Amino acid sequence: MGYIYILGTIAFTVYGQLVLKWRMNRVDTLPPGLLEKLFILFKMIMDPFVFSGLAAAFLASLFWMAAMTKFELSYAYPFMSLSFLAVFILSIVLFHEALTWQKGIGLACVILGIAISSQGA
Incomplete structure (x- = not known):
């Protein structure tokens, strides 16, 4: 159930960021x-x-509070970086934002960091 809380945190965070950008583009x-x-x-x-x-x-905050009852912060927090990945990809798809090699390398570093830090459960 703890991973559902983390997933809920990420989903609501990503939704919030994308919808705010969409509407603020006006x-x-x-x-x-x-x-x-x-x-x-x-x-x-x-x-x-x-x-x-x-x-x-x-709502993302509420899910995060629930996740904190299941995991150590140092273990759970790196998963929040998955929201960076989702926003990155969806901003390219939905808003036609530029995909540069610098952004790609930065995102790869984030993903590598998630992979490394999640091994220390």
């Missing part, structure tokens, strides 16, 4: 004034999809 740039920035950001919170992304972050 905002070209934030205006220079603080009040104008706050107004636009508050307005965006009222967007049901943005709100669902924020709710997903909360």
Whole structure:
């Protein structure tokens, strides 16, 4: 059951990041004034999809709290890097973000780190 908690944490984290990016793409740039920035950001919170992304972050926190009852932090936390992998791939597919060799090498290092650190259970 502990791995389900970690998977839930990752799934809700990834969903939240992707949906926030998707909806914030509608905002070209934030205006220079603080009040104008706050107004636009508050307005965006009222967007049901943005709100669902924020709710997903909360749900991810609840799943993470449950995972902490099953695993040591030093064992479970590296699995959170799988969210980097998922966001990386999905941002390329969904948002047509650039795939550069530097990003690829960085991601490979993250995956290698997960593999190495997960062996120390």
